[in-house]
Amino acid sequence: MCLICNECVGVLKDYNVRRHHVEKHHTFRTNFPEGSQERAAKVQSLIASYNRSSTTMVRLVTAQERATAASLRVSWILAKKKRPFTDSETVKDCMLAVVDEVINDDKIKMSVVSAIKNVPLSDTSNIRRVEILAADVYETLLGDLMKADTMSIAVDESTDKTDTAQLCIYVRFFDGKCFREELLGLLPLEGHTTGDIVFGKISAFFKDSGLDMKRVCMLVTDGAPSMTGKVNGLAARWSAVAPQLISLHCIVHQAVLCAKLSGALKTTMDSVMAIINFIRSTSSLQHRLFPMLLSEMSAEHHDLLLHNDVRWLSKGKALERFCGLREEIITFLRGSKQKKAETHLSRILDDNFMADTCFLSDIFKHLNDLNLGLQGRDKTVIDLVEQMRAFQVKLDHFANDLSTGRMLHFPTLRKCISSPAQITDVMTDFIAMLKNNFAGRLDGLDLPTELAVFVRDPFTVAIEGDLSARAKKLVPSIDEGKFTLELVDMQSSVTMAQELPTNGPAMFWTDVNAHQFPNIKKVAIVMLSMFGSTCTCESSFSHMNSIKSNSRCSLTDHTLHQCLRIALTTYEPKATALVQNKKCHFSD
Numbered sequence: 165m166c167l168i169c170n171e172c173v174g175v176l177k178d179y180n181v182r183r184h185h186v187e188k189h190h191t192f193r194t195n196f197p198e199g200s201q202e203r204a205a206k207v208q209s210l211i212a213s214y215n216r217s218s219t220t221m222v223r224l225v226t227a228q229e230r231a232t233a234a235s236l237r238v239s240w241i242l243a244k245k246k247r248p249f250t251d252s253e254t255v256k257d258c259m260l261a262v263v264d265e266v267i268n269d270d271k272i273k274m275s276v277v278s279a280i281k282n283v284p285l286s287d288t289s290n291i292r293r294v295e296i297l298a299a300d301v302y303e304t305l306l307g308d309l310m311k312a313d314t315m316s317i318a319v320d321e322s323t324d325k326t327d328t329a330q331l332c333i334y335v336r337f338f339d340g341k342c343f344r345e346e347l348l349g350l351l352p353l354e355g356h357t358t359g360d361i362v363f364g365k366i367s368a369f370f371k372d373s374g375l376d377m378k379r380v381c382m383l384v385t386d387g388a389p390s391m392t393g394k395v396n397g398l399a400a401r402w403s404a405v406a407p408q409l410i411s412l413h414c415i416v417h418q419a420v421l422c423a424k425l426s427g428a429l430k431t432t433m434d435s436v437m438a439i440i441n442f443i444r445s446t447s448s449l450q451h452r453l454f455p456m457l458l459s460e461m462s463a464e465h466h467d468l469l470l471h472n473d474v475r476w477l478s479k480g481k482a483l484e485r486f487c488g489l490r491e492e493i494i495t496f497l498r499g500s501k502q503k504k505a506e507t508h509l510s511r512i513l514d515d516n517f518m519a520d521t522c523f524l525s526d527i528f529k530h531l532n533d534l535n536l537g538l539q540g541r542d543k544t545v546i547d548l549v550e551q552m553r554a555f556q557v558k559l560d561h562f563a564n565d566l567s568t569g570r571m572l573h574f575p576t577l578r579k580c581i582s583s584p585a586q587i588t589d590v591m592t593d594f595i596a597m598l599k600n601n602f603a604g605r606l607d608g609l610d611l612p613t614e615l616a617v618f619v620r621d622p623f624t625v626a627i628e629g630d631l632s633a634r635a636k637k638l639v640p641s642i643d644e645g646k647f648t649l650e651l652v653d654m655q656s657s658v659t660m661a662q663e664l665p666t667n668g669p670a671m672f673w674t675d676v677n678a679h680q681f682p683n684i685k686k687v688a689i690v691m692l693s694m695f696g697s698t699c700t701c702e703s704s705f706s707h708m709n710s711i712k713s714n715s716r717c718s719l720t721d722h723t724l725h726q727c728l729r730i731a732l733t734t735y736e737p738k739a740t741a742l743v744q745n746k747k748c749h750f751s752d
Contacts, residue, residue: 227282233743234283239293240737243730246710252290256280291723296742298726301735305346306373312337313686316382316694317348318414319366319391319398320701321357324708324724325717329353331365332701332708338689343670345541345700347732349373350708352721359390363401378406381638382545382694386701387413408640410610415548416538416697419555422601423531425524428590432520433479436486439508440468443496446504454496463492477535480528487525487576490518515586522580523591526573527598530558539699546616546669548696552606559599566592612638612691618651619691620669622684623661627651635687647683654681707731 166184185192196203242251259280267273309315315337323329335348351365370377383402385391391398392413399411425433444451444467455467468489471482486493490512497509511517534555538548565573569584581587612634618625625631627648636644654660654676664672673688711727712719719727 227279229743231279231282231284233739235285235289236293236297236737236739236742238283238285239290240297240730242290243294243297243727246707246727246731248716249287249290249294252285253287256283256285294723294726294730297737298729300737300742301733302729304735304738305348305733306375308339308344309335309337309375312339312379314379314381314690314693316384317380318384318695318698318701319362320386320698320705321353321362321388321390322702322705322708324712325714326712328721329357330705330708330721330724331357331362332704333366333369334695334698334700334704336693336695338674338693342674343542343692344734346734347704347729350704350721350725350728357390359393359397359401362390362398366398366402367405377402378408380406380409381690382410382412384412384414384695384698386698387417408638410694412545412609412611412696414696414698415545415552415609416535416699418605419531419534419538419552419602422598422605423528429520429524429594432517433483433524435511435517436483436521436524437471439493439497439512440470440482440486442504442508443493444468444470446502450500457496458489458492461492461495463489465489468493477532480525480532483521483525483528484576487518487522487580515581516588519577519581519586519588520590522576523574523594525576527562527594529576530555530562530573538697541700542670543696543699544670544692545611545694545696546619546691549606549609549611549613549616550620552602556599556602556606559595559602563592563595563599566595615687615691619673619688621664622651622688623655623664625651627655635683639687639690642683642686647687650681650684654684704728704732 166188196206238252238255242249242255260277263273263276263280267276315335318334318336319331321329321331329352331349331351331353333348333351334345336343336345338344349369351369353361353365355361367377380402383399385398389397392411394400399409403409403411443454458466465485465488469478469482469485471478494509494512497505497512534551537551562573565571566587569587571578571584571587577587614625614629614631614634615638618631618635631651632644632647635647636642660672660676663675667675669688670692673685673692676685676688678685708724708728711731712724
């Protein structure tokens with residue numbers, strides 16, 4: 165580049181440079197003769213001017229990149245917190261207010277205020293940043309999925325605030341370092357939500373994403389007919405594409421279905437709900453008076469709880485609260501002048517009714533504990549089946565506890581009744597029904613039980629038998645003979661046997677050397693990649709409703725998907741690369 169006019173020479177050769185100088189600056193030699201002090205001073209002045217302009221340009225670009233990086237970070241944090249796009253403008257106002265209060269030096273304050281004002285934080289900028297960030301983490305997810313040997317999928321469907329059916333797809337896989345559970349997609353369903361339509365949506369989504377449906381080892385659904393139908397259900401349609409696919413009805417759903425009430429206990433439950441609804445829903449005045457009574461009587465709780473079948477834990481919590489406030493409820497009903505109050509009072513004063521109610525409170529407390537144990541992230545199908553089988557054993561103890569009259573596991577019932585003779589056949593029959601239901605559900609699971617035992621404790625599992633054959637059926641790519649020999653080598657290692665209790669199965673198999681134990685590790689990774697429930701999807705719907713709230717119901721399906729991805733992902737965006745690849749600009 166010419167220092168005099170700042171023009172660039174097309175080809176940097178001696179002839180081209182000389183011609184440019186003669187044609188464009190023929191007076192320069194006359195005005196500044198060669199060897200003169202004037203010429204030397206002029207050249208130094210031109211060089212200094214060029215250096216100053218270059219430094220200014222570098223500083224400007226750096227400032228722009230920093231402003232964009234700051235904008236990305238703010239957008240990421242707000243999206244993680246599920247905040248509206250307009251909150252970015254509020255953040256800028258807050259930062260300016262803080263600077264105005266905490267910085268006293270006017271020169272520094274002006275510099276900081278100028279830097280903050282240059283950060284693009286308008287609502288439209290925030291929307292663009294969220295799009296960029298969501299696309300970046302999704303690209304990272306797809307890259308990891310392409311490298312994974314297998315994956316499992318959990319699918320559930322719900323409606324958002326505008327009654328749009330949203331299909332949530334979650335994926336669990338091993339990325340080479342750890343097991344990940346990530347939101348794969350949120351697909352809107354227009355019109356009917358039949359199995360054919362759901363399968364078509366998922367199939368198109370997999371194709372657009374470059375994913376192979378045949379690499380899915382397990383599909384977990386909520387048990388709806390559109391998901392589990394034998395002919396046109398999602399599981400049936402997917403199995404036609406991937407014959408090795410294992411389909412599973414969500415284990416948490418099955419645990420809830422096992423405890424479905426009937427007969428006398430259902431009548432008792434309905435009566436309890438009728439009393440609760442009478443107090444809470446008859447009138448606003450009545451509902452206000454009851455908490456006042458509880459406060460006057462120094463009750464442990466401030467109100468009764470309503471029951472909702474959709475909320476799995478609400479039945480047990482409502483019963484527990486009802487039993488805990490029995491005396492206060494009796495006092496309130498006696499003071500009520502309504503006719504229904506007399507009917508409800510006679511019910512709650514009935515010892516047999518209260519015995520059944522207290523029994524239900526205790527047994528549903530145990531069922532709620534099981535339900536909570538089954539929920540949560542990073543729960544494999546192995547973990548869930550083990551907890552279900554453990555509860556089966558507990559049911560035997562519960563039955564024995566009632567038959568002996570000790571009631572160690574039924575504290576509410578023990579306080580309520582005066583004699584073990586009040587334990588009725590209705591109670592023992594319900595526990596027997598629970599045992600049968602749990603046994604039927606667990607026996608009906610299409611899961612390789614022997615391989616689950618192998619993954620949980622490979623050092624005590626029997627090598628003989630059909631373990632290797634079942635492993636070959638699950639993962640056809642392994643060498644069955646080498647699988648057996650690798651298992652022998654592992655069981656002979658004292659060091660590895662000591663690591664398992666400390667690290668747990670997931671961490672243990674993650675650290676197993678893939679070169680030394682390629683076949684058995686591959687089988688273990690497949691088993692540990694399997695979902696056991698759709699709880700991750702259901703949790704996502706709670707986040708979805710927080711994002712697409714009543715005040716943000718105009719969000720498009722595409723934007724909702726992007727916001728939900730950022731809110732739920734465990735990935736971090738590649739902020740530096742994003743800043744370098746995108747155009748940087750200051751805020752208006």
